[in-house]
Amino acid sequence: xxxxxxxxxxxxxxxxxxxxxxxxxxxxxxxxxxxxxxxxxxxxxxxxxxxxxxxxxxxxxxxxxxxxxxxxxxxxxxxxxxxxxxxxxxxxxxxxxxxxxxxxxxxxxxxxxxxxxxxxxxxxxxxxxxxxxxxxxxxxxxxxxxxxxxxxxxxxxxxxxxxxxxxxxxxxxxxxxxxxxxxxxxxxxxxxxxxxxxxxxxxxxxxxxxxxxxxxxxxxxxxxxxxxxxxxxxxxxxxxxxxxxxxxxxxxxxxxxxxxxxxxxxxxxxxxxxxxxxxxxxxxxxxxxxxxxxxxxxxxxxxxxxxxxxxxxxxxxxxxxxxxxxxxxxxxxxxxxxxxxxxxxxxxxxxxxxxxxxxxxxxxxxxxxxxxxxxxxxxxxxxxxxxxxxxxxxxxxxxxxxxxxxxxxxxxxxxxxxxxxxxxxxxxxxxxxxxxxxxxxxxxxxxxxxxxxxxxxxxxxxxxxxxxxxxxxxxxxxxxxxxxxxxxxxxxxxxxxxxxxxxxxxxxxxxxxxxxxxxxxxxxxxxxxxxxxxxxxxxxxxxxxxxxxxxxxxxxxxxxxxxxxxxxxxxxxxxxxxxxxxxxxx
Amino acid sequence: xxxxxxxxxxxxxxxxxxxxxxxxxxxxxxxxxxxxxxxxxxxxxxxxxxxxxxxxxxxxxxxxxxxxxxxxxxxxxxxxxxxxxxxxxxxxxxxxxxxxxxxxxxxxxxxxxxxxxxxxxxxxxxxxxxxxxxxxxxxxxxxxxxx
Ligand SMILES: Cc1cc2nc3c(=O)[nH]c(=O)nc-3n(C[C@H](O)[C@H](O)[C@H](O)COP(=O)(O)OP(=O)(O)OC[C@H]3O[C@@H](n4cnc5c(N)ncnc54)[C@H](O)[C@@H]3O)c2cc1C
Ligand code: SF4
Ligand code: SF4
Ligand code: SF4
Ligand code: FES
Numbered sequence: 089x090x091x092x093x094x095x096x097x098x099x100x101x102x103x104x105x106x107x108x109x110x111x112x113x114x115x116x117x118x119x120x121x122x123x124x125x126x127x128x129x130x131x132x133x134x135x136x137x138x139x140x141x142x143x144x145x146x147x148x149x150x151x152x153x154x155x156x157x158x159x160x161x162x163x164x165x166x167x168x169x170x171x172x173x174x175x176x177x178x179x180x181x182x183x184x185x186x187x188x189x190x191x192x193x194x195x196x197x198x199x200x201x202x203x204x205x206x207x208x209x210x211x212x213x214x215x216x217x218x219x220x221x222x223x224x225x226x227x228x229x230x231x232x233x234x235x236x237x238x239x240x241x242x243x244x245x246x247x248x249x250x251x252x253x254x255x256x257x258x259x260x261x262x263x264x265x266x267x268x269x270x271x272x273x274x275x276x277x278x279x280x281x282x283x284x285x286x287x288x289x290x291x292x293x294x295x296x297x298x299x300x301x302x303x304x305x306x307x308x309x310x311x312x313x314x315x316x317x318x319x320x321x322x323x324x325x326x327x328x329x330x331x332x333x334x335x336x337x338x339x340x341x342x343x344x345x346x347x348x349x350x351x352x353x354x355x356x357x358x359x360x361x362x363x364x365x366x367x368x369x370x371x372x373x374x375x376x377x378x379x380x381x382x383x384x385x386x387x388x389x390x391x392x393x394x395x396x397x398x399x400x401x402x403x404x405x406x407x408x409x410x411x412x413x414x415x416x417x418x419x420x421x422x423x424x425x426x427x428x429x430x431x432x433x434x435x436x437x438x439x440x441x442x443x444x445x446x447x448x449x450x451x452x453x454x455x456x457x458x459x460x461x462x463x464x465x466x467x468x469x470x471x472x473x474x475x476x477x478x479x480x481x482x483x484x485x486x487x488x489x490x491x492x493x494x495x496x497x498x499x500x501x502x503x504x505x506x507x508x509x510x511x512x513x514x515x516x517x518x519x520x521x522x523x524x525x526x527x528x529x530x531x532x533x534x535x536x537x538x539x540x541x542x543x544x545x546x547x548x549x550x551x552x553x554x555x556x557x558x559x560x561x562x563x564x565x566x567x568x569x570x571x572x573x574x575x576x577x578x579x580x581x582x583x584x585x586x587x588x589x590x591x592x593x594x595x596x597x598x599x600x601x602x603x604x605x606x607x608x609x610x611x612x613x614x615x616x617x618x619x620x621x622x623x624x625x626x627x628x629x630x631x632x633x634x635x636x637x638x639x640x641x642x643x644x645x646x647x648x649x650x651x652x653x654x655x656x657x658x659x660x661x662x663x664x665x666x667x668x669x670x671x672x673x674x
Numbered sequence: 675x676x677x678x679x680x681x682x683x684x685x686x687x688x689x690x691x692x693x694x695x696x697x698x699x700x701x702x703x704x705x706x707x708x709x710x711x712x713x714x715x716x717x718x719x720x721x722x723x724x725x726x727x728x729x730x731x732x733x734x735x736x737x738x739x740x741x742x743x744x745x746x747x748x749x750x751x752x753x754x755x756x757x758x759x760x761x762x763x764x765x766x767x768x769x770x771x772x773x774x775x776x777x778x779x780x781x782x783x784x785x786x787x788x789x790x791x792x793x794x795x796x797x798x799x800x801x802x803x804x805x806x807x808x809x810x811x812x813x814x815x816x817x818x819x820x821x
Contacts, residue, residue, distance in 0.1 A: 186706060
């Protein structure tokens with residue numbers, strides 16, 4: 089016989105302002121197996137929790153329903169409180185009477201009161217069949233794997249290796265370094281990109297804790313947080329078949345970076361057709377040549393030093409109808425930098441920037457930008473360029489100044505498109521191999537935009553760099569270091585506790601039909617032919633319930649969310665009495 | 675719960691909703707946080723994923739007195755478990771056939787994709803389902819049995 093305790097929270101007036109909390113408790117007390125029921129102003133506060141703990145002790149409660157805000161808010165709070173006085177935390181369930189009752193039926197006090205009562209009653213049906221569960225413990229392999237060795241991957245790997253953890257780095261190019269290898273000097277202090285990259289790349293190559301695989305890709309991933317098996321394939325470079333090896337690691341960093349939106353997609357600007365219409369990285373290459381040779385910046389078509397250059401910002405960004413809807417974040421700043429460096433390298437040349445807004449959201453960059461405009465005479469023209477075409481050996485552009493309304497025709501010998509930043513080619517394969525979700529634009533999705541910015545949707549898979557969203561070097565390095573710290577806190581554990589709300593099989597009911605095996609998205613099911621039933625690998629099971637619904641014999645059930653429990657809830661809701669006087673004001 | 679004496683009023687549909695943890699349940703919470711107001715006819719059963727919807731659950735709800743069932747999952751491509759919502763879609767298609775054979779209108783079962791950020795859409799959906807089921811009248815199960 090259960091001794092169930094029910095605790096109804098007022099949440100100040102958030103619940104009590106709509107639900108008659110006294111009447112509900114009065115009625116709940118009459119339900120079978122309810123040994124104790126009370127309400128309180130703020131159940132999650134310290135005195136509220138003390139009241140719960142005292143009742144568990146004094147009334148020998150065996151299961152609890154806390155009727156309050158959504159379980160997403162305080163389920164943990166009350167489970168911890170119960171555990172602190174010796175009640176198994178999995179014997180506590182939350183009845184959601186705020187988000188899904190009092191807040192959405194504010195004008196219907198009677199109806200909301202009965203609905204709250206019914207939600208509690210259904211939750212009692214569930215909790216009375218809950219089992220006391222123990223967290224599943226799995227060991228942690230304290231090695232990490234980093235996919236992509238741009239400045240993000242290099243930084244994360246070095247931090248981990250310096251902390252004493254073996255780190256495997258997989259880079260698909262023959263050289264590490266990513267886009268920094270193609271950038272000349274960096275805003276806002278004009279430090280050569282190579283001065284940032286080279287020492288770190290060398291430290292990575294020489295680090296005793298780092299295993300570096302270049303010309304390599306990840307081809308298969310199995311396992312779960314703390315225990316991944318990753319297959320890495322390396323191109324031997326002689327035309328032979330790739331060599332593959334399997335690395336055992338506990339955590340994975342996705343730092344695959346970005347590409348630029350192809351200039352070919354910007355036909356109106358002559359992208360891909362006109363040799364002197366190039367993207368930002370190509371212009372970085374021209375700048376780098378100029379610094380290296382001590383000569384002016386020359387254009388690609390005929391090698392002539394450039395005199396008039398037009399930079400077009402937001403090329404393919406912030407254009408939801410035709411291209412990408414988002415702001416690529418880095419191009420305002422690198423365009424300003426490029427125009428400034430150009431004026432330094434080619435004295436007497438002219439630099440125009442066509443822009444919609446100038447966004448300078450990084451430290452010291454607003455000052456940098458203003459200074460370049462004022463002191464170097466870069467001309468900013470607000471508006472969208474409508475067309476670029478070739479006339480003789482010159483380029484001509486049409487644009488409208490949206491500030492003055494004036495239509496402007498410009499003449500140039502080089503046009504630089506600040507094309508949108510897009511996820512690196514191959515992101516979709518990486519996403520599906522690692523089960524790390526991406527957003528609508530293909531950028532890797534963080535688990536929570538504010539609170540878990542470097543964790544992916546799969547536990548043990550972390551994010552760093554421009555593959556998550558466009559970033560400058562400063563933000564990339566900060567995020568890579570955050571990721572490395574997160575992994576170090578994971579590696580501070582010898583074992584990990586996993587939620588025990590997984591699936592379980594009743595060998596007597598299971599016919600070993602194997603239907604559950606392909607249904608499971610995590611490969612957690614396996615038919616044991618010898619034993620004659622299907623097993624669950626608890627460390628792999630995520631508790632989704634897909635196999636449960638598919639099993640023709642009802643041989644598998646989710647722990648603490650079994651069919652009997654769900655049916656118990658349904659019975660309360662579907663067979664509810666007294667619905668006739670529901671009045672709907674909506 | 676004991677009720678005061680009441681005079682019979684217009685038919686109020688009973689709707690049981692099965693909502694997946696990661697999207698629609700969270701969207702329903704957001705409807706609350708943003709104080710969307712919707713008809714109180716809906717009762718929510720929490721599932722980890724819409725792919726956990728069992729034909730038995732829906733039939734049980736309808737046989738026990740529900741007039742409509744709403745299943746809410748993540749948008750295609752967004753299921754936390756990759757493909758649970760596609761499994762739900764296939765199962766609901768089969769279920770609708772069974773319902774027709776049982777003499778119950780297949781339109782009483784609704785499958786909707788509502789994300790964690792679509793609180794307003796959740797409220798609108800509850801309104802839409804409630805009104806549609808109200809227009810259909812009480813479940814054929816009830817009217818057949820009463821007759
Ligand atoms: C024109 C231009 C100028 C810029 N100037 C500046 C500047 O002045 N200052 C500044 O702060 N920032 C600047 N940036 C931004 C800077 O380039 C980025 O902040 C930085 O490169 C991001 O580093 P990352 O490691 O995240 O990505 P990346 O540099 O793109 O590196 C990603 C790495 O992952 C590898 N990879 C990708 N997919 C796979 C895969 N499937 N398997 C294995 N390896 C893979 C790639 O080969 C690459 O080596 C500029 C950007 C552009 C376009
Ligand atoms: S950073 Fe600037 S140029 Fe780039 S998309 Fe955003 S507003 Fe446009
Ligand atoms: S589907 Fe059910 S009966 Fe078939 S093997 Fe899996 S658990 Fe056993
Ligand atoms: S509950 Fe989901 S994750 Fe667990 S074994 Fe079944 S299908 Fe796989
Ligand atoms: S988790 Fe929402 S549908 Fe699968």
